[in-house]
Amino acid sequence: MKKIDADILIIGGGTAGCLAAVEAKEKNPDLKVVILEKGHIDRSGCLAAGMNAINAYINPGETAESFVKYVRNDARGLIREDLVRSMGQELNSVVKRVEDWGLPILKDTEGNYQARGRWNIKINGESLKPILADAARKAGAEIYNRVAVTNLLTQDGRVTGAVGFGLRDGEFYAVSAKATIVATGGASGIYKPNNDGSAHHKIWYSPFNTGAGYAMGIRAGAEMTSFEMRFVALRTKDAIAPTGTLALGFGAKQVNALGEEFMVEKYADVGGNGAPTCYRTYGPTLENKEGRGPCYMDTTHLTSDDSYNLKKSYLNMYPHIVLYWAGNGKDPSVEPVEIAGTEPYITGGHCQAGYWITEDRGTTLPGLYAAGDVAGGAPYKFVSGCWAEGVIAARAAVEYVMTGSNPDVSDAVLAAEEKRVRAPQQRWDESGDGVSPREMEEKLQSVMDEYAGGIKTFYEISEARLKIAGKEIEKLKGQTQFLIARDLHELNLAHEVIDRIDVAHVLIKHLLHRQETRWPGFTTNQDFPERDDEEWLKFINTRLNPETGDVEIVERAYSQVVS
Amino acid sequence: MTVKIDLKRCNGCKNLDAPRCEKLCPGDLMTLNPETGKAYIRSEADCWDCMVCVKACPMLAIETKLPYTLAYFGASLKPKTGKDKITWTLKNSDGTVETFEIETRF
Numbered sequence: 001m002k003k004i005d006a007d008i009l010i011i012g013g014g015t016a017g018c019l020a021a022v023e024a025k026e027k028n029p030d031l032k033v034v035i036l037e038k039g040h041i042d043r044s045g046c047l048a049a050g051m052n053a054i055n056a057y058i059n060p061g062e063t064a065e066s067f068v069k070y071v072r073n074d075a076r077g078l079i080r081e082d083l084v085r086s087m088g089q090e091l092n093s094v095v096k097r098v099e100d101w102g103l104p105i106l107k108d109t110e111g112n113y114q115a116r117g118r119w120n121i122k123i124n125g126e127s128l129k130p131i132l133a134d135a136a137r138k139a140g141a142e143i144y145n146r147v148a149v150t151n152l153l154t155q156d157g158r159v160t161g162a163v164g165f166g167l168r169d170g171e172f173y174a175v176s177a178k179a180t181i182v183a184t185g186g187a188s189g190i191y192k193p194n195n196d197g198s199a200h201h202k203i204w205y206s207p208f209n210t211g212a213g214y215a216m217g218i219r220a221g222a223e224m225t226s227f228e229m230r231f232v233a234l235r236t237k238d239a240i241a242p243t244g245t246l247a248l249g250f251g252a253k254q255v256n257a258l259g260e261e262f263m264v265e266k267y268a269d270v271g272g273n274g275a276p277t278c279y280r281t282y283g284p285t286l287e288n289k290e291g292r293g294p295c296y297m298d299t300t301h302l303t304s305d306d307s308y309n310l311k312k313s314y315l316n317m318y319p320h321i322v323l324y325w326a327g328n329g330k331d332p333s334v335e336p337v338e339i340a341g342t343e344p345y346i347t348g349g350h351c352q353a354g355y356w357i358t359e360d361r362g363t364t365l366p367g368l369y370a371a372g373d374v375a376g377g378a379p380y381k382f383v384s385g386c387w388a389e390g391v392i393a394a395r396a397a398v399e400y401v402m403t404g405s406n407p408d409v410s411d412a413v414l415a416a417e418e419k420r421v422r423a424p425q426q427r428w429d430e431s432g433d434g435v436s437p438r439e440m441e442e443k444l445q446s447v448m449d450e451y452a453g454g455i456k457t458f459y460e461i462s463e464a465r466l467k468i469a470g471k472e473i474e475k476l477k478g479q480t481q482f483l484i485a486r487d488l489h490e491l492n493l494a495h496e497v498i499d500r501i502d503v504a505h506v507l508i509k510h511l512l513h514r515q516e517t518r519w520p521g522f523t524t525n526q527d528f529p530e531r532d533d534e535e536w537l538k539f540i541n542t543r544l545n546p547e548t549g550d551v552e553i554v555e556r557a558y559s560q561v562v563s
Numbered sequence: 564m565t566v567k568i569d570l571k572r573c574n575g576c577k578n579l580d581a582p583r584c585e586k587l588c589p590g591d592l593m594t595l596n597p598e599t600g601k602a603y604i605r606s607e608a609d610c611w612d613c614m615v616c617v618k619a620c621p622m623l624a625i626e627t628k629l630p631y632t633l634a635y636f637g638a639s640l641k642p643k644t645g646k647d648k649i650t651w652t653l654k655n656s657d658g659t660v661e662t663f664e665i666e667t668r669f
């Protein structure tokens with residue numbers, strides 16, 4: 001067992017985690033800041049392939065307040081305005097910081113950042129992740145790569161660190177920390193993906209962000225918010241590449257098979273092509289369902305030079321779409337790009353599923369802070385919002401550390417967790433019989449797809465179906481004891497599916513509770529198809545009661561901060 | 564989706580502290596076959612096509628291959644990574660070639 005004492009532990013060295021590490025070391029260089037990262041920090045998480053834009057930036061003429069108003073409308077009236085505003089206030093300074101570390105940001109002839117839509121700027125971000133990793137290293141963070149964190153440590157309700165296992169060395173890691181920041185990103189792989197079989201990981205969100213941060217918080221009794229605001233992304237069909245590049249970067253509009261601009265024609269009341277994100281998924285989903293599909297992003301106005309630049313832009317972020325076009329003999333300036341909705345993801349970055357936090361990013365568990373896609377209440381975060389949250393959380397954690405000492409962790413607690421962690425490998429060694437992580441993942445995904453509003457049902461949910469999903473997930477929870485893992489790689493896969501099941505379990509409670517349709521397209525409630533502000537302009541939160549083991553609902557009020 | 568490894572080119576990164584592909588794959592998918600000392604992918608279906616390993620391989624031994632259900636045979640996309648720029652060579656299925664040179668950091 002490897003025991004480590006830290007002042008601040010950061011779980012997940014991704015977008016938010018790297019900025020948190022740098023900020024903590026800058027605020028107090030004497031602190032020992034430890035990062036536990038499941039992958040390798042140079043290329044882990046959502047940024048592995050790179051980025052081509054920063055999607056949350058206060059361009060000239062805008063303010064943190066105008067940002068809050070925009071995000072509020074995009075999220076259909078319900079956001080934590082305090083969180084979105086404090087994030088908005090940090091956006092431009094974090095972007096400048098990362099530019100100073102070497103990120104190429106595209107500029108116009110006068111030297112201003114090139115805007116791409118109202119809140120975005122263009123970057124050459126192929127190496128964004130190594131740039132962030134270098135900064136964290138240079139700042140003096142102690143980085144442990146290939147350590148998968150499996151649970152938080154707690155003492156009398158306070159978080160005192162975390163445990164996990166090394167994917168390379170097989171060691172059990174126990175980190176005792178005065179303050180902990182969780183930054184593990186969101187969750188993919190809960191629902192059946194667009195492509196299956198040999199392309200089941202051809203998904204948009206990182207297939208290696210599996211909701212670990214949510215799951216460990218759920219198990220430790222942290223309050224979670226808004227899981228029911230699932231993110232269904234509008235993406236290019238097959239390759240599942242982001243469409244923002246086409247719409248914002250290259251002026252492409254959505255059309256159906258008849259060539260109708262249905263967003264303009266049918267959704268003018270909510271903003272047409274500029275409608276809230278959920279409507280831009282809902283529109284084409286309904287066109288498809290009602291027989292007017294396939295739908296496209298119309299790129300045929302592009303010149304061949306534009307087409308070249310479009311490919312260049314994707315190479316910075318999502319290179320294989322370019323290979324996909326080449327292989328299929330498709331040229332976006334000649335034919336429009338077919339689009340599809342993805343399976344639902346759980347994320348606090350595009351949507352607002354995650355830890356319920358205070359303005360300083362403290363969770364409901366003392367000693368634990370949350371930043372990035374794992375943190376709830378503040379959608380429209382994207383890379384720069386995750387940086388902002390990492391910075392805000394680190395400042396608070398640095399303060400908190402001053403009040404605490406390194407807690408002792410009981411050997412009995414560690415031994416019990418190590419046993420839980422190694423169980424799938426032990427089962428394989430002892431009996432060789434059981435369920436593989438892949439089998440269990442596929443079962444979870446097919447249940448969620450069919451009964452909890454996946455692609456198959458056009459993201460529609462009903463109480464009758466959700467109840468079936470709930471029952472099946474309970475059964476799956478009981479089955480995790482039969483998971484087998486032949487090696488450390490499979491052990492990681494086993495814990496990923498355990499975490500996803502815990503997330504799905506809570507998600508269903510959220511979906512059942514919200515008796516309205518606030519975000520059509522993300523989740524359309526067949527029993528309650530209308531938005532109902534009188535009853536439901538409030539947050540739905542959940543918390544596992546440690547005594548009973550039940551997930552309890554807590555409703556929290558919405559509060560308007562910006563008028 | 565997956566990557567194909569040219570075993571004639573792969574040298575197991577013998578002169579480096581760790582094989583580049585194994586070190587960096589965000590999904591822990593690349594590793595060496597202990598018998599041959601060459602790289603292989605643990606599970607082709609689990610690849611995200613992020614091209615991290617493709618860009619990192621010093622021997623240019625790895626290529627991203629889309630499954631046939633998604634793309635026809637004949638195209639290729641090959642990156643060459645420099646210190647502060649990357650050069651991509653795209654071969655379209657009609658045989659035409661495009662190259663893209665992009666700054667990555669300054």
Ligand SMILES: Cc1cc2nc3c(=O)[nH]c(=O)nc-3n(C[C@H](O)[C@H](O)[C@H](O)COP(=O)(O)OP(=O)(O)OC[C@H]3O[C@@H](n4cnc5c(N)ncnc54)[C@H](O)[C@@H]3O)c2cc1C
Pocket residue numbers: 011012013014015016017036037038039044045046047051052053054055056147148149150164183184185186204205206208209210212213242317318349350371372373374381382383384386
């Ligand atoms: C393909 C794609 C393209 C995007 N393009 C853009 C764009 O162009 N512009 C933009 O602004 N936004 C974009 N986004 C959104 C943005 O990238 C994310 O919102 C943001 O990166 C999330 O940051 P994060 O720190 O929360 O998560 P991540 O950066 O994903 O970091 C999470 C980290 O936690 C680690 N981790 C996970 N589980 C564990 C565990 N159990 N133990 C230890 N470590 C763990 C992961 O390996 C990872 O390093 C894109 C997202 C995707 C997926």
Ligand code: SF4
Pocket residue numbers: 568572573574575576582583584585601602619620621622623624625
């Ligand atoms: S990086 Fe390239 S050369 Fe090195 S082990 Fe991997 S495939 Fe072989």
Ligand code: SF4
Pocket residue numbers: 565566587588589590591592593604609610611612613614615616617
């Ligand atoms: S393309 Fe990405 S996910 Fe696939 S093997 Fe290479 S590094 Fe891993």
